Amino acid sequence: MPPLRHTPPTRPPVICPICSGRCFALDVVDFNKSCEELRGKFLELSGIAIYYFTCRECQFTFAPEFENWKESDFLEHIYNEQYTYIDPDYTDIRPRNNAELLDRLFGIYKDSITHLDFGGGNHLLSKLLRQKQWTSTSFDPFAEDRQDLSSLGHFNLLSAFEVFEHSPNTSTLMDNLCSLLTDDGIIIFSTLASDGNIAPRQRLSWWYAAPRNGHVSLFSRKSLFLLGARHGFRFGSFSANLHVFWRQLPFWAAHLVKGPVPPEQSR
Numbered sequence: 001m002p003p004l005r006h007t008p009p010t011r012p013p014v015i016c017p018i019c020s021g022r023c024f025a026l027d028v029v030d031f032n033k034s035c036e037e038l039r040g041k042f043l044e045l046s047g048i049a050i051y052y053f054t055c056r057e058c059q060f061t062f063a064p065e066f067e068n069w070k071e072s073d074f075l076e077h078i079y080n081e082q083y084t085y086i087d088p089d090y091t092d093i094r095p096r097n098n099a100e101l102l103d104r105l106f107g108i109y110k111d112s113i114t115h116l117d118f119g120g121g122n123h124l125l126s127k128l129l130r131q132k133q134w135t136s137t138s139f140d141p142f143a144e145d146r147q148d149l150s151s152l153g154h155f156n157l158l159s160a161f162e163v164f165e166h167s168p169n170t171s172t173l174m175d176n177l178c179s180l181l182t183d184d185g186i187i188i189f190s191t192l193a194s195d196g197n198i199a200p201r202q203r204l205s206w207w208y209a210a211p212r213n214g215h216v217s218l219f220s221r222k223s224l225f226l227l228g229a230r231h232g233f234r235f236g237s238f239s240a241n242l243h244v245f246w247r248q249l250p251f252w253a254a255h256l257v258k259g260p261v262p263p264e265q266s267r
């Protein structure tokens, strides 16, 4: 029998893309690890090892090899025809819940809001808001019919539900979001914070760490705070899964900071 061998795809030192801190190899998981394991659905093992690294300073955890993937790689291996099997809420339940959330939070101010749903998938969220007389546009980087980002214009409300964890390059994501946002705009986004779920000398069993879902970037609250600060944003969280970046808070979002915590948001 030959000796067992494995080769991490990225050799040390691995540097944190958010705070430039040094990272350590946290764990290796099978590529087919998916979020549906939370509901008892397990895919067959792929035998493909995905290495996650964690920053010692800000606890950002990420799989560096995906930085080198092309769009066609993501479409072939992750956002393919099997994707809805491992993310069944993607097509309907999640966009419906999130459209209701935005309407609850900002509906009475919708005449002052121009909204873009970034990572809008099948565009259902925007469609539902337009039915409620919102000015809403949808953009998805993997949609076949997507427009060029620079042609979309500027918006004072960006939503990015379940987007950040899919980004293999957080700088590019933030640059794209900033290019779409007005100075007095806000970014409301969901990504499940890793605090309490990822720690040194613990295997990465957390259900949200799921390469098959494209969850290649896992954020601690500190890493979100630092990522926002690098782009001049203040950062707040409503819950483990709902967050906001802003520079100047517009009047129609003042209640986010001063008021009560909004209702629970489903994943």
Ligand SMILES: [Zn+2]
Binding pocket: 016, 017, 018, 019, 020, 021, 055, 056, 057, 058, 059, 060, 223
């Ligand atoms: Zn870091």
